Amino acid sequence: MTGPLVVPGDRLPDNAFQPVRPAYGSASLAEVLPSASAVLGVPGAADTLGLRERLDGVDRIAVLLVDGLGAYQLPVMHPYTPVLNELVTGSRTVTTGFPSTTPVSLVTVGTGAPPGAHGVLGFTTRRPDGRLLNHVHWNDDPDPAAWQPVPTRFELAEAAGVRATQVVRPEFEGSGLTVAAYRGAAFRSASEGAELADQMLEALAAGPSLVYGYHADLDKTGHLYGVDSRYWRMAAQGVDRLVDRLVHGLPPRSALLVIADHGQLNVPVESRYDMADDPALSDGVVTVAGEPRVRYLHAEPGATDDLIAAWRSVMGGDAWVMTRDEIIDGGWFGPVPAGHRSRVGDVVIVCQNRAVALASGWEPPPVGRLIAYHGSVTAAEMTVPLLIARA
The missing domain is CATH 3.40.720.10 (Alkaline Phosphatase, subunit A)
Known part of the structure; x- marks a missing residue:
């Protein structure tokens, strides 16, 4: 397209x-x-x-x-x-x-x-x-x-x-x-x-x-x-x-x-947040997983707090920005055994409203050009x- x-x-x-x-x-x-x-x-x-x-x-x-x-x-x-x-x-x-x-x-x-x-x-x-x-x-x-x-x-x-x-x-x-x-x-x-x-x-x-x-x-x-x-x-x-x-x-x-x-x-164009547009959204990120409505960020040691602050500042009410422990302890996955916990990112962005968190440069470009999304x-x-x- x-x-x-x-x-x-x-x-x-x-x-x-x-x-x-x-x-x-x-x-x-x-x-x-x-x-x-x-x-x-x-x-x-x-x-x-x-x-x-x-x-x-x-x-x-x-x-x-x-x-x-x-x-x-x-x-x-x-x-x-x-x-x-x-x-x-x-x-x-x-x-x-x-x-x-x-x-x-x-x-x-x-x-x-x-x-x-x-x-x-x-x-x-x-x-x-x-x-x-x-x-x-x-x-x-x-x-x-x-x-x-x-x-x-x-x-x-x-x-x-x-x-x-x-x-x-x-x-x-x-x-x-x-x-x-x-x-x-x-x-x-x-x-x-x-x-x-x-x-x-x-x-x-x-x-x-x-x-x-x-x-x-x-x-x-x-x-x-x-x-x-x-x-x-x-x-x-x-x-x-x-x-x-x-x-x-x-x-x-x-x-x-x-x-x-x-x-x-x-998802309208104006509700698409992209990691490529703000270096603070990817500083310290080693792996990007999940998908645009629920994004998993795996971070370098010590980078988690800064990433959370950056994403909350940029997305505001368009996302819940949480740690791995917060999303797991909140019961969203049901009980998670120890061996599965690392599959969730250090930082989890759960998009609200009609927002998506895109990851240009980290995932195939067509993902950012879809019209309808889900996951949240x-x-x-x-x-x-x-x-x-x-x-």
Whole structure:
């Protein structure tokens, strides 16, 4: 993308910018697969979300995760998504974990555990050797089973005799993130919406099972063109066609859950703070991780206090600027074992309002030219739907 950024309005209400805490243990993404597993009879799984009341008699469940389908996006999509609109009636919401970003949420869903426990704590995090790990572009270094040690809910389902299947794009087979989030589930590939629906339905038809599918187009389009742009509306229509195909193809005794990993919000040019514009924002920084809405700064010894003061001076009310201990002790990740603490920066910038903290020179230039972002603690980013359909 070249030329000036065109940022459309995303029609978010004022309350979309209120901070929301992750509802670990009661109503977060970490409770979705355990609750579904309980309905399917997996021993030890707790139905914290109360799904059994809606799903009595169901012995096969499909979970579709639509990347970027935040609860605050549903009203914006309403004119283009008649099938989703029907599912919204009587639905509920859950929260993401923190940060509200794709790899964190996918592993939270797959493990049924808060981020602090599974250790995938950002889009990018610093490794013990000082190198940066991008959780989306991750192969086998570090070993996903060691970096993310929590058993997945698919492994537990298979051990209990419930068939588990994942349906994702073919290029994701065997990736570090796929192994960390979905290990234990049989792999099926699907490149587009109709194929995704057909593969999920075929897996459901084979017998009692837990089937998971992932759809990325809405999030990608929001990043590139903005929520409620013309292209985003087209992607929303694609989501509706996918859900329509699933709902009307469900075999007997089956149900569909539709969830998301986060919402999105559009960021105007004037709300973009860049480390490259002020040397004080990077003095003493050795590694920049996280992403624009939640930035992790790893600092040289003795540089933390000056960095905090500089960032607070520049961003003011557009960010919470915290130490590692403050953000962890505040419970945002859930309990964090000692081995995972260093994955969080010495300084953590949690953007508020519509602000982002860019890192030109530290990360690829296209990151600073996106239109919609996510990752922080606002309701728009943290609140996602839980939609239910039965055969």
